Amino acid sequence: MLRMRGAVAVSFLFLGCYFVVCAEFPVAVTASLIADVRAHLYSGCVYILHSYFGYDKELAAVWSAAAGLLNIGVLHVQHLIYEGYDSCPSPLYVVLNRDLLILSEVSAAGKFSGARWLVFLHSVSELSLLDVPFDCEFLAAQWDGEVARLNDVYRISPRVSLQVRYFGDWSLSSRRNWPSVGLYRRRTSLDGHVIRTVILEDETYVSLDRMDNEVVLGGYIGHIWSELETEMNFKSNFCKSIDGGTGSEKNGTWDGMVGMLVRDEAEVGASSFLMTVKRMEVVDYTYSIDEAGTNVYIKRPKEYSLSWNVPMAPFSFWLWFCVMVAMGLLSLILPLACNIQRHHGNRNERAFGFRDSWLCTLGIFCQQGHNETPRSCAGRVVYLTSHMCAIVLLAGYAGNYISYLSAGRPLVMPFTSLSEMLDDGSYRLGVIAKSAQLNFFDKATDSLFKEVYEKLILPDIHNLPSDYVDAFKRVCESKYAFMSSANVMRRFTANLSCSVIALPRATIPGVIAMTTAKKFPYLGLINH
Template identity: 25%
Template sequence: MDDRWESEVIEYGAINITGFRIVDTTKKYVKDFLEGWKRLDPVSSQGAGRESISAQAALMYDAVFVLVEAFNKLLRKKPDRRGQFVINGSKGLDCNASSGRVTPWEHGDKISRFLRKVELEGLTGEIRFSEEGRRQNYTLHVVEMTVNSAMVKVAEWSDQNGFTPVAAKYVRPASHIERNRTYIVTTIVEEPYIMLKKPEAGEILGGNDRFEGYCKDLADLIAKKLGINYELRIVKDGKYGAENSEVKGGWDGMVGELVRQEADIAIAPMTITSERERVIDFSKPFMSLGISIMIKKPVKQKPGVFSFLNPLSKEIWVCVIFSYIGVSIVLFTVSRFSPYEWRLLHLTGEHRDPSGQMGNHNSMANDFSILNSLWFALAAFMQQGCDIGPRSISGRIVGAVWWFFTLILISSYTANLAAFLTVERMVAPINSPEDLASQTEVEYGTLYHGSTWDFFRRSQITLYSKMWEYMNSRKHVFVKTYDEGIRRVRQSKGKFALLIESPKNDYINEREPCDTMKVGRNLDAKGFGVATPLGSPLRDGINLAVLSLKEGGELTKLKNRWWYDRTECKHGDKQDAARNDLSLSNVAGIFYILIGGLLIALVVALMEFCYKSHSEATRAKIPLSDAMKAKARLTIGVGRDIDNGRYYTPANQIAGSAEQEQAHSNTHTQV
């Protein structure tokens, strides 16, 4: 840490830096040295002329003094009394031995021993060496950099005791807050931050008791932390604060009152911005927020009569239909080719097949006609049984894969059906800032000359610049107050969106008539702060109070109290579970299909009745009305034991042969 001068480190004051320092500047010996070091000429003495010394220079300085101290002790022993220590006029040290090898200096070991015995106090602390020549009993100081770039000692490290934390010696300078005066707190009326309190019957409110809200409670907590008295006052012009050359001080609103020293503190939903920070001081943010989008809540869409089809997409339903037809055709084809699907019929007398052709007494039959194949596939899809089944291996393979397909499909459909039928969906026209900027049907605006207005005006981001150009070209989208903007959102029938701070958006969405909602992400990140005039002695105290309230959870409790505990809207997760019961509108489609199927069945039955009556009348050569009457009597249960053939054929033409009677007795049952 000492290798970097203080003047170079100070620029990193906002960064959390921890380092080691070996030079203890609090010791008198070090202070005296630094006084002389500072007076030296930096041209002749490198690194001099500064108020501190680097660790490298301090260690070099101590090393020289260790050598000096060791040689002084050695010379006191007079090792040169035989003329063998110095070079001039003495034997000295022969570096060019005639023997061809270099021998150690006889005094080298003595010097090494004297170096290890040196003990002194240097710039880097106590200097002492072990028998192996390693330094011991030295101390390193662990330091941290504070927000004002001061180096604070937080711990010590020594080779004997290791790491030892110490209490930081840095103490924040006491702020000179006057306790015997009443501070003026300017604010602005805006729900739920500051509201005029409604008195009870016969109650007279005065002073700060006239107000209630989040900022009122926050002011009480801060005043309690600081031990001061305050008086709440509503800002005269009803503005937050923007540059205005027409007013004294160049700023209007609450910012202007602080600039002109008309107020001591501003506690309101005032956004911390760089422009305002130039003329006033802000505390740490007591609430984090961002610009959000408020729109009118769309009407919940009632489920359609065919909403039971929603668990599967249209593409899947189309694929299912084609799969059903394809399976039926493949089953019909393999049944035709496979000999195991054909069976021999032994008939007595003549046999007429469904096509009207006369067959022999011995005939081949196949159960899987195209209609029966369609019926088998439909029965399997509906998880029902069927009176026919494939006999061949190929037919059974077709049936098996179709059963597996329908098993997975029906299981997936059933799993999603409940979720789709019990949820009423809201389709918002806008879901993100990108949606808002890419259309012109829904207008959008913000508070005129507010922080949001200033954000869009100054933004260099392409999306937000595009939104600013749209709003600036349509001045009517700007509103003078948030109440006006919220009213426009509610009355616009979904054709106006308000760009508003997220806390205000959340609060309005919890108030009756509960017809607004927040959509999309926040467009930026910023915060509300408590403002004071530049250089105010209250600034540091308010800063610490806000941080303490945030860490203690008091600010979270305040927000819950004024936002969510006082909600006037019912949320879906709090309503009665009966709300999710299926209604008739959810499943009306299946009733329509049932009724339609029954009607179609009746129509088909009537057509079969007419067709069969016509066929019998033609065969028996009788009037159609007589044939229909006979069929009608059979339908209502009269004469079921009467042979149809005997009725249609005149009595004088009826043969007495039993075989002929048998040939005509099955004409009604074969369809």
């Protein structure tokens, strides 16, 4: 048997984390129930948690019986609390009844969140003081000598009494008959719980309205949040961003709504948050809501690039070469056909020389008339062929030329990328103050982004636009470039005093989502 100092563990593939506590269960029953729970929850890693150092006869007996049914290891609770255990992403933990104090230690260390438990005990009332988070699957088992009754135990919040829901029965003879649905199909209601929600009105995704003396959210994300309130049965206590920003980091301190989530002044940010690696370190995101690639917009130039070779631009060199060859061949065939007709007795046919034939063919291709027409059938066929070629050429040229002038006129862009913008040096680059776009540059490791920040943003850092109206007004009135998503830009297009255009080679892809504080217990239900 094993002597436990620290942890002995076995790694397996699994999704989910479970804990089991045993109370006066026969060893064979305990081992069989552990095996069935592992199979039902598709757990691959199983560990018996303990709090003793040295040899333990009872622990050894349970481990020995369970080891005959599944792969299992043992782990000291202090190792779990202070060091964690990452060899298996979501293990199943087993705790025996004499170690119930382990539950209080794990709860105080915040290790319950995101886990699932199975507890063997005499009465569920033994857990009345235990804080079992909403996102922790905690199954409590009571043994009556023949049947184990399993209850699903959790709290909606620490201030709410323990919720106990029947999960199913188990026995050695009948084995399991448990729900096949997942955790968030069983826990669907927050029973009117109030969630502290911070918002920022951006006129695109979120707006704040009043209806029947109640505050309701409008906009795309606002409607999503209202649906969540109805489906999950909770209420929102709304507050606005303390400084009008979504959140950026400076010297390790976060401002805006992200800062409020970090400081526990709010639990959810029900607004559009651009996903960034830095933000993911301090907050959690819901599933993505929309694509929001960031573009750089400038005032649309009025100058077009029209060179002197525009009339020749629709056709390529080889096409013009083929036209000239066709004209030469037709100029040779026409006198040849007419002279053959004259030689075979058609004296009425005019005698065409090469010069006359060339002038006639050139006149046809230039859409000009001629005073004489061949009288023979062969000569007229050559004439008809020349006219058909000229008509097709004219139609194709006219269509291409008109298309080139109307849609193909290239704008004279001052620059097309951030590097060219740096070289130009006459524009300033703006972003919304306290936004994720600001951290694109001030926290950048890329040399180009660093230089853009130092030369184009930093000189005007204390005068960044506070909203999109101010930002696009600057774009229209001065040499100012502004970073924004296409969705936001389209929202303001109708009210702008000028036309704006995105730089074709300065796009940063991204997605937006709502955010929550770290270890927010209802994030899984929101995503579900």
